[in-house]
Amino acid sequence: MYHIDDEQRRIRLGRRHLLVPSDRATSVVAVADAVVALHATDAATVFLSACARLTAPDVGAVERALYEDVSLVRLLSMRNTLFTMSRAVAPAVDTSNARRVAAKERQRLLKQLREDGNGLDERWLADVEQQTIAALAPRGRATGSELSAAVPALRTKITVFPGTKQETVQGVASRVIRVLAADGRIRRDLPRGSWTSSQFRWTAAEPWPASDPAQARVEVARRWLRSYGPATEGDLKWWTGWGVRETRDALAAIAPEEVLLDSGAVGWVVPGDLAVEPPPEPWAALLPALDPSAMGWADRTFQLPSNHRAALFDRSGNIGPTVWWNGGIVGGWAQSTNGELVWRLLSDVGKEASDLIGSEASRMSAWMGDARITPRFRTPLERELTA
Template sequence: MRRITPAQRRARLARRHLLHPEHRATRTEKVAEALVGLHATDASCVTLSSFARLRAPSLAEVDRALYEDRTLLRMHCMRRTLFVVPEPLASTFFHATPPAMASRERATLLKHLAAADPPRDARWLDEAAALALAELARRGEASAVELTDAVAELQTTITLSPGKRYAATLRIGGELLRVLAMEGRVRRGRPVGGWTSARFRYHVAPAMEPVDPAAAQAEVVRRWLRTYGPGTEADLKWWTGWGVREVRRALAQLPVLEVELTDAGRGWDLPGQGAEEEAPGPWAAFLPGLDPATMGWHHRDFYLDPAHRSLVYDSVGNGGPTVWSDGRIVGVWAQRRTGELVWRLLADVGAEATALIEKEAARLQSLLDADELVVSFPAPLTRELLA
């Protein structure tokens, strides 16, 4: 059985995640494909993850792929998380996602509607969805607010967390669009506002090409191993959000090799991957919260000192904005309200590495200008960093 060290894994990460300057991409589509999708919980994460990996990053380049050519699209898939994925792979990701995900969202909305005044049932929700889709088709594209204003049924209100101090009453238009998006019936288009906005315009989605769910899951795992491998079953379970049975079934359909990870035990790899294990040279990167590199594995010791985990990740494993050096997370960063970037290193990385980090900070600062980021999952150290 082949043994693979943390240093070899970090060398792969530098190349496969397009983080070493010599391996950066020329188009945003290449970034999304290489990373098996870009986390999109925060709208800014898509742009910042792309900036870190593009040779000539610009908002215009990212917008082209997302909104002009529409070669990339936002959709819920792994772990019920919003990702940006290559449009040709949409059906694969859709069918690889257990249908229970959308069913749970629909059931939650029905529960709220049952408590509305007067109560509404599943038949009423289906009729409201049909009216919403018809109006969206007529308009071509609309925001949740525009669609809700146009369709009276979507103005029905529900109360979230009733009886709690944080209870909220809202119209169902946005909630219904979220369910329809998870069901693959609508897609998100341009944001309402700037590139950091989390509100989008929607359009009716084309029919998804049928794909066998087991084959779709195997293809997703193959792509994950190509970019993130080697990895463990726990890594795949974490990244996909599937059960162990689904992970093992997908692995069984692939020509995988069992390997020993010196930092994590038994793992899996694709054949013929050893050519990328020589260190490519020094590099640094500033990655946003929830970046694919930060969120790619359950076992993170090969790229993060365990003593620093609680400074970078929250209690459920969401990573904040990070500073990287030669395949390791070595610091965290944040943005002040003035637009200024601030960062803190968690260890002494030496003068050469620090100089590269400063260069990357200046590169990102020039791209951000004065735009204020929206960070839903800041690093636990962020508050202290901004004090």
């Protein structure tokens, strides 16, 4: 069996994920396509991930792609997580993942409405959704608070987890808006405040056209394998959130090449992707929490020493801000209270690496300006460095 070692995997990662300086992109769409999709649970991550891979980092370019020409779109999709991707990728992700997630979101909300015991049902929800869309139309864009002020039904309170220790009373506005967004009937627009804010305005949108789910899964799997291969069946299943049969069928349709990994596992690459790639120039990167280069595989042993995990991950398995050297995760970074970027190396990488990491931190500080970044998911090392 053809063998692709861990060093080759790290070389591929650096080049294909546009982290090597000579391979950086000139457009935000090219960045998103290179990694299939950017994690968007934390609003700042999209900007930090994109700018790390641009030859000329530019917050304005990311904002234009998200809110003006809408060449990037957000979908609640893989693993019930919010991702940002190009319009070329979105239809396949919508059919292969997002529609199923949207259906589950709707059923979850309907269950909570029924459990409340006040006669709120599917018909009530449909009416509130229609009122919300109608209220949004003349405004063009509106915050959740503005929509709640315009639609009294959005101010309805329900009891969730009744009869349990977690019982609490909550408003339905955020849940109704989440369901509308998951269905593709509204989308996030320019937020209140800076690019780091998660207080989004909302604007009307059109759902993506339906297509064949099996074909959509094949397209997503092929794109993912080009960017993340060699990788295992388990990696693809984890990243997509598909079932075993769906994952295997998608891989079989691609007819990938089988390879042996250093871990002893069987990996896959797209057909014809066996050539050895030459090492690039030395490179360093400071990537944000949940960056796709750190969240692309279930098994990250080729890039992440096991003794670094406790410092860099939270209890739910979310990775925090990371420092990279030639395709490996060697430390973490944070922003101090005065805005200075600080980092700690968990591996001894030598003076050349330390100097390049410092240069990359300076490059990052320059385009960030006065912005302040606090990851949504705090990790032990990030908290220590912030303090």
